[in-house]
Structure formats: structure tokens, C-alpha cells
Amino acid sequence: MTAISQFLESEIERGSFPGGAALVAGREGVLEAAHAGEAAIEPVAAAVSQSTLWDLASLTKPLCIGALARLAAGGGLDLDLPPGHFIPAWKRTRYDGVTLKSLLTHTSGLPAWFPLYTRGEGARAYAKALPEIEPAAVPGKAVIYSDLNFLLLGDILERHFSAPLDRTFAELVAEPAGSEARFLPREAAAAAATEKGDETERRMTAAMGLSYPRFRAGVVRGEVHDGNALRRGGVAGNAGLFGTARDVWALARSWLLDFSMDFCGDATPLLPEGRGLAWQTRRGAGSAVPEMSLRSFGHTGFTGTSVWIDPDAGRIAILLTNRIHPSVKPGDFNEVRRRFHRLVWAGN
Numbered sequence: 001m002t003a004i005s006q007f008l009e010s011e012i013e014r015g016s017f018p019g020g021a022a023l024v025a026g027r028e029g030v031l032e033a034a035h036a037g038e039a040a041i042e043p044v045a046a047a048v049s050q051s052t053l054w055d056l057a058s059l060t061k062p063l064c065i066g067a068l069a070r071l072a073a074g075g076g077l078d079l080d081l082p083p084g085h086f087i088p089a090w091k092r093t094r095y096d097g098v099t100l101k102s103l104l105t106h107t108s109g110l111p112a113w114f115p116l117y118t119r120g121e122g123a124r125a126y127a128k129a130l131p132e133i134e135p136a137a138v139p140g141k142a143v144i145y146s147d148l149n150f151l152l153l154g155d156i157l158e159r160h161f162s163a164p165l166d167r168t169f170a171e172l173v174a175e176p177a178g179s180e181a182r183f184l185p186r187e188a189a190a191a192a193a194t195e196k197g198d199e200t201e202r203r204m205t206a207a208m209g210l211s212y213p214r215f216r217a218g219v220v221r222g223e224v225h226d227g228n229a230l231r232r233g234g235v236a237g238n239a240g241l242f243g244t245a246r247d248v249w250a251l252a253r254s255w256l257l258d259f260s261m262d263f264c265g266d267a268t269p270l271l272p273e274g275r276g277l278a279w280q281t282r283r284g285a286g287s288a289v290p291e292m293s294l295r296s297f298g299h300t301g302f303t304g305t306s307v308w309i310d311p312d313a314g315r316i317a318i319l320l321t322n323r324i325h326p327s328v329k330p331g332d333f334n335e336v337r338r339r340f341h342r343l344v345w346a347g348n
Helices: 003-014 056-072 100-104 123-134 145-161 165-177 200-208 243-257 334-347
Strands: 021-027 030-040 193-196 219-221 241-243 297-301 307-310 313-319
Touching: 003 030, 003 334, 021 243, 030 165, 030 243, 056 100, 056 145, 056 165, 056 241, 056 243, 056 297, 056 307, 100 145, 123 145, 145 165, 165 243, 193 200, 241 243, 243 307, 243 313, 307 334, 313 334
Parallel strands: none
Antiparallel strands: 021 030, 021 313, 193 219, 297 307, 307 313
């Protein structure tokens, strides 16, 4: 049994997650990969396999939106443009100072979350609702990690590329990288299960004094867990990608081989948390460990996913789990991620 196999088995025994997949790679290829546990325990048990598709959750942000933004910028798109350049409703004065770059670094001032589906479902309803959201801070003054930033970026990139986000991602990012990661998995049974009954968003929505009549009742499997992504049609800038560990590796590898300080470096040096463009840097990251180099960057996802890349060590570490199945457990899942990362970086 390999070290990361032992890690997965021990974390499953701890109750950290029902099932998971882990992968460690270098510049030349995969060094070690393992999977273990259950892809679903309700309503029917199903074992994890090498081909299990994981709801990548917020890994969608760097692996899809970050990659497309980098391609667009390489083609001449000015990331200092305001959203109003693309969407007239965003020309309102309360959004002065918001730019594509501030959306990518989570410094736009937009609030962390809002259940847009309570104002109507689908891309058109979201496009109408998003500009009505009141800012929570002055642009550039704080890092507020916000799904809204990337929902808006998804809309902007669809306009820039004149194509739906899923098609643009498939043609310009996934296929060239040799990754089969995709939105809208074809078979529900191929995916690991997530939460039962939309309980997390049900509570969050109620806490905001809002209501919504169509929360899911059963275990979510084969559909994106995130409610805003789901009710936009399953394709969104903040979440929606599914893939295996090797699919994620294929996407992450391009960032290791073509490291970009412009995107992956610390773009928020005067703020408490280090953010790149769609990526998080090691500074202030709860899932990072000191053994990573200062130039390391990565991202996490609510479903129990993470990817970290260290350009100095030439290392990629991927952990994909269904830690929210069948319910979200209390505790800091970053502790699990740090145990994994200490194991990976101890070998450098």
C-alpha cells in the first residue's frame, strides 16, 4: 500500500469522508495515484473507482474561468476593463472600481454569496439579478471570497468568446490539455454522491430571510451540488465541473508547465490573504502548509476537493472527496487537506 493509499484509508476510518481519490504528479507525469472508499452510501452503496467523477465545486473557478481568462488576456483582453464594458447594467456608479481583475482576485467588494435562484432561475434571470446585488465593501479594500464574482465572470467570458461556457471550456481548455473534465456529466451513476436535500443552502437561504420552493429532497448525485450553478442550468463560472483525479491533473499540469506570475502570483500583497487571478496563494491559505514554496498556489472546493501546485518543487497535489455526503459534518476540512499536503511535500 502506498503512502497516499494509506492516507485515504486512514481518513475514511477517521470519518473525514466516505470516499476519495488522491494524486501526486511532477512535471513529467503522475507519480502516485490512489482511490478508496464509497462513492455513495445512500440511497444505494457504490464503491469509488478510478473513473469516479467528482463534483469539483469551486475548482471550476481556476480550472475553467482562470484558464479562459488567461487565454483571453493572451489574446488581448484587458483585465482592467470594468464589467460594464460588456454588460450595460453594470455601469452603475456603485460598481465604480470593479474590474475583471478585481473579480478574479475576489477584491471586487461583492458579497460572498446570494441565492440568485430566489429571484428567478436560468442565465437570463441571473444576469438581471446580479447587478442588483449591493456591494459589501469598496473595491480593492478587502478579499471577500465570492461565488458572485465568478458567476459574473462566466457571463462576461461567454460574451467575449461568443459561445456557451461549457463549449468554450471543452474546446479551448479541456481538449488541448487531454482532460475529460466537463460540465453536465452524462451518467449520474458515474459520479460520487454529495449532500442530501440541499440542506446547507436551505439553511443559508432561510437565514437571509428568503424562501425557495424547489430545493432537492434526495441525495444529490450526477448534478452539481451548488444551487446557483444548478439553477443556471448546471453550467456556471463558480461551480459545475466534474472530473476524475487524472482529469484535474491534466488541467493543472498546464499551470505548472507554463507558470504565470501574472495569474498565480500574489496580487493582493497589502491585504491579509494572498490571492492570484482565480488562484489562492500560500499566504493566508488554510489548506496550505509551510513545506510548500512561497510561489505555491491552489484552490479548494466545498464538496471536499483541492488542487495545489508548487512551481519550485515541480509538484501537483490533488485530493478529491465526497466529504459532504450524505450531510455536511462540523469541523475544519482544511485539517484533512493539510495532513495530505504535509505527506506530499515531506517527500521533496
